[in-house]
Ligand code: BDR
């Protein structure tokens with residue numbers, strides 16, 4: 001079975017790994033992409049998205065530039081993690097341009113065209129998706145599923161003690177997306193275990209294309225590696241596509257969630273009714289664990305697939 005996906009991204013090195021895996025694996029068809037500010041400015045993330053596609057000879061995939069600002073405030077970008085241009089390694093300037101539509105419009109257009117034959121994957125701040133929901137409130141019922149990388153339901157954050165970076169960057173959008181109709185949320189609870197090893201990074205960096213392109217995307221500053229509890233870097237966004245390829249990568253549980261939208265200490269924190277102390281019915285499927293070995297095996301298979309593409 002082939003899963004058709006629309007990828008909403010802020011590449012971003014782990015976004016880039018996810019895109020590469022989706023392009024490389026025969027069970028995923030990348031129909032379209034939209035970009036959002038987050039890891040860097042939307043100008044940079046759009047350029048990076050186009051450059052990644054061009055590097056892998058997939059300029060046929062339309063890319064729509066999306067939000068440059070969150071619903072309130074500004075994005076707190078992370079070039080110190082992802083590199084000056086928002087991505088590590090060397091990518092040439094793309095020769096292609098984004099399509100005319102806004103990222104949110106492209107999401108809606110794809111949902112209307114493909115219905116339950118498309119899955120939406122959002123792995124940056126949730127701004128485009130929240131805007132798409134404003135344009136088309138039935139979006140969650142139209143598509144096959146909405147998968148998010150974001151949030152920390154039952155564990156500490158990585159941007160603040162309470163919040164994961166994507167949700168912290170646009171908590172209003174994250175809250176709207178969570179309330180919109182049972183998304184699959186892959187947050188730090190699980191993605192901290194979607195790691196690669198130092199040996200894998202060394203091996204990739206010493207090989208030819210496509211491995212030498214992917215190698216630098218895998219290697220994170222030590223401060224970031226440590227957040228996962230070890231020194232193997234978590235490739236957060238890639239966990240979602242890995243799960244679409246192999247549904248045993250992530251384990252999900254049903255919970256009631258909301259996201260704190262204030263600007264104080266808890267901005268972007270997920271409030272998860274883990275012990276079911278309210279009467280609120282579950283409104284999200286939350287990834288509670290990731291199988292590291294399965295993740296690594298899907299990752300290697302998908303990157304190997306780029307050679308055949
Ligand atoms: C998430 O934040 C971004 O910096 C990464 O690309 C990923 O989407 C991890 O918290």
Ligand code: CA
Nearest residue numbers: 012015123124
């Ligand atoms: Ca991302």
